[in-house]
Amino acid sequence: MRTITKKLIALNGGKLRLLQEKEGYINLTSYTPTPEEDEILKMGLNSHYITRPRSLDKCLEIEYLMDNIRRQENLSNLRTTDALQPLLLAEALTDRGNYKSNIIDRRLREAAKQLREREDITVRRADKTAAFVLINTEDYHRKSDWIF
Incomplete structure (x- = not known):
């Protein structure tokens, strides 16, 4: 892997920016999702359900x-x-x-259901990306009231 990176740096003539794995969601809450919830959220809108x-x-x-x-x-x-x-x-x-869905199995559906049933967290689509945003429900209502 290092030799390929060195060759790419030499071809590029300088620094090389490697893409990092993107999170499929943005968590604006203090809540830590379970591993199953994390997995379904990382799929983003590409889950094809x-x-x-x-x-x-x-x-x-x-x-x-x-x-x-x-x-x-x-x-x-x-x-x-x-x-x-x-x-x-x-x-x-x-x-x-x-x-x-062939991608979402029963445990992921259950995780999504549990996340949806939480009243303190609101899950919404991000504006310009295929990702989800987790936000506190109170903050979400306050910001939406401010906008409207």
Whole structure:
């Protein structure tokens, strides 16, 4: 490793800044996360956990789709069967796909749940990075009241 670093320094013609591993979160509290909480927080927003879509949202999307189809039927020679609407509404009520993460296992989900249930800590997204910020809930409310 040292020879590679020396070669890079020679090629660069001077000092070489090596990237350090970034934390996936910023802790502005006195709370020390458990190892599991630390692990899930370090993943940041790159954890790829997809929540299951709500059936109401899916029904609204299907209704919007049906309105667009009716509009196209009125404007052109588009024809559909009468069974299309019940079939699409039935599709809105079915679950498709696997919404369990391959990255987040049960212990990490439990750690995230425990962290979320803490009333003295608020977890929010950082502004310009894929990281989380842990802040005291009182401070968070005070700063948000000051902004608004």
